[in-house]
Amino acid sequence: xxxxxxxxxxxxxxxxxxxxxxxxxxxxxxxxxxxxxxxxxxxxxxxxxxxxxxxxxxxxxxxxxxxxxxxxxxxxxxxxxxxxxxxxxxxxxxxxxxxxxxxxxxxxxxxxxxxxxxxxxxxxxxxxxxxxxxxxxxxxxxxxxxxxxxxxxxxxxxxxxxxxxxxxxxxxxxxxxxxxxxxxxxxxxxxxxxxxxxxxxxxxxxxxxxxxxxxxxxxxxxxxxxxxxxxxxxxxxxxxxxxxxxxxxxxxxxxxxxxxxxxxxxxxxxxxxxxxxxxxxxxxxxxxxxxxxxxxxxxxxxxxxxxxxxxxxxxxxxxxxxxxxxxxxxxxxxxxxxxxxxxxxxxxxxxxxxxxxxxxxxxxxxxxxxxxxxxxxxxxxxxxxxxxxxxxxxxxxxxxxxxxxxxxxxxxxxxxxxxxxxxxxxxxxxxxxxxxxxxxxxxxxxxxxxxxxxxxxxxxxxxxxxxxxxxxxxxxxxxxxxxxxxxxxxxxxxxxxxxxxx
Ligand code: GCU
Numbered sequence: 028x029x030x031x032x033x034x035x036x037x038x039x040x041x042x043x044x045x046x047x048x049x050x051x052x053x054x055x056x057x058x059x060x061x062x063x064x065x066x067x068x069x070x071x072x073x074x075x076x077x078x079x080x081x082x083x084x085x086x087x088x089x090x091x092x093x094x095x096x097x098x099x100x101x102x103x104x105x106x107x108x109x110x111x112x113x114x115x116x117x118x119x120x121x122x123x124x125x126x127x128x129x130x131x132x133x134x135x136x137x138x139x140x141x142x143x144x145x146x147x148x149x150x151x152x153x154x155x156x157x158x159x160x161x162x163x164x165x166x167x168x169x170x171x172x173x174x175x176x177x178x179x180x181x182x183x184x185x186x187x188x189x190x191x192x193x194x195x196x197x198x199x200x201x202x203x204x205x206x207x208x209x210x211x212x213x214x215x216x217x218x219x220x221x222x223x224x225x226x227x228x229x230x231x232x233x234x235x236x237x238x239x240x241x242x243x244x245x246x247x248x249x250x251x252x253x254x255x256x257x258x259x260x261x262x263x264x265x266x267x268x269x270x271x272x273x274x275x276x277x278x279x280x281x282x283x284x285x286x287x288x289x290x291x292x293x294x295x296x297x298x299x300x301x302x303x304x305x306x307x308x309x310x311x312x313x314x315x316x317x318x319x320x321x322x323x324x325x326x327x328x329x330x331x332x333x334x335x336x337x338x339x340x341x342x343x344x345x346x347x348x349x350x351x352x353x354x355x356x357x358x359x360x361x362x363x364x365x366x367x368x369x370x371x372x373x374x375x376x377x378x379x380x381x382x383x384x385x386x387x388x389x390x391x392x393x394x395x396x397x398x399x400x401x402x403x404x405x406x407x408x409x410x411x412x413x414x415x416x417x418x419x420x421x422x423x424x425x426x427x428x429x430x431x432x433x434x435x436x437x438x439x440x441x442x443x444x445x446x447x448x449x450x451x452x453x454x455x456x457x458x459x460x461x462x463x464x465x466x467x468x469x470x471x472x473x474x475x476x477x478x479x480x481x482x483x484x485x486x487x488x489x490x491x492x493x494x495x496x497x498x499x500x501x502x503x504x505x506x507x508x509x510x511x512x513x514x515x516x517x518x519x520x521x522x523x524x525x526x527x528x529x
Pocket of ligand 1: 124285348349403433478497499
């Protein structure tokens with residue numbers, strides 16, 4: 028992120044250029060050389076040896092550019108322009124409560140693939156076994172082989188570049204207690220794609236969730252991808268530290284707010300047995316009546332789903348956060364739920380909704396299109412007292428599971444005082460304790476996601492306790508200093524939402 032390279036660049040919003048000269052073996056017999064960018068915030072244009080190859084919009088999902096036609100012997104000049112200017116037609120739009128880090132913030136790789144390569148390999152547990160879905164880069168026919176470690180070798184008949192097969196297998200199921208992964212490899216011609224995949228069932232019946240047929244309660248925290256020293260850039264140790272803190276809290280799920288996080292997060296969650304809610308940044312106000320904006324949101328959603336389709340840890344796709352209920356928003360978000368279901372019928376769809384202030388109920392016209400209704404509410408922080416939450420829950424009912432998708436309070440690390448005093452650690456501890464206790468009294472509430480694990484940068488937070496940081500973390504931005512709220516939340520999760528482990 029250029030925003031972290033020099034103090035003068037911290038608040039620069041605009042275009043910046045990355046350039047690199049490289050030597051690549053010229054591709055032979057029809058191979059193609061692709062550039063893969065893990066993510067660039069927020070729009071990226073790729074040029075090779077002066078030729079414009081393409082534009083990608085969306086700051087948190089991977090994209091490719093085909094370099095083949097413009098590669099030359101010797102030095103090749105790759106340039107990528109990244110622009111993080113906030114736009115009224117973008118996703119997210121101009122206003123959001125996190126830092127607008129600009130730049131290429133994930134890995135950049137050169138990938139050589141045969142002309143006919145496997146670009147889709149999706150395995151999912153279905154009623155009668157495992158459904159395997161293979162897609163190729165060209166519409167050719169043939170036989171793909173699937174090597175399923177421990178379960179055998181199988182063939183998939185490919186017609187017109189695609190093929191599916193139902194394998195009558197009963198794999199050992201993946202769960203947080205037993206994160207069983209299988210090594211799978213698919214081969215077609217000279218191309219081979221390998222993955223490590225867990226198999227599990229996530230379902231809802233009425234107002235309950237179940238994982239592999241057993242009741243599931245969600246003890247969660249939200250997490251931003253933000254680091255005091257590296258901005259949006261994360262790494263394996265940062266991710267494993269995050270999961271260690273979540274386990275210390277007794278959490279079994281993380282909400283990766285408010286945009287797709289690094290692809291390593293879901294892979295490590297698969298290994299460690301942490302459930303995930305992943306989402307796209309359809310956040311607050313969006314140009315809901317702009318078809319280009321919908322295309323942008325749909326593209327980010329598809330890129331996220333296609334990237335993480337084989338990740339057992341991911342149980343929920345989130346299509347939005349705190350969007351006021353208007354006709355345009357309803358059409359836009361309903362459209363996104365349809366896109367998500369068409370891409371992936373194996374997971375549940377959620378959104379973080381707002382309280383219906385007219386009826387003072389948990390009520391949203393989008394709810395009928397969701398499997399899980401998320402509710403963001405801050406009784407005890409933005410709204411005084413907790414009786415409002417009790418009234419809201421008593422006022423409401425639901426025919427599908429509800430989770431408190433955000434709740435919490437700011438606490439300046441080290442600020443102590445009576446729990447009636449805002450910004451003290453004592454206040455945050457009280458809010459988190461009461462929130463979990465009260466949420467647990469509603470039979471249709473199946474979980475809570477506390478907002479959030481670590482303090483994070485946000486320019487809009489400028490009280491004397493914040494100075495550019497949102498301090499609702501239960502751990503400070505050093506990702507080490509635990510606040511009283513950490514222990515209060517751990518205690519609350521030890522008493523509530525800890526039904527039979529998923
Ligand atoms: C909102 C929003 C978060 C924000 C939080 C807060 O619910 O979804 O992105 O950071 O409230 O006020 O701290």
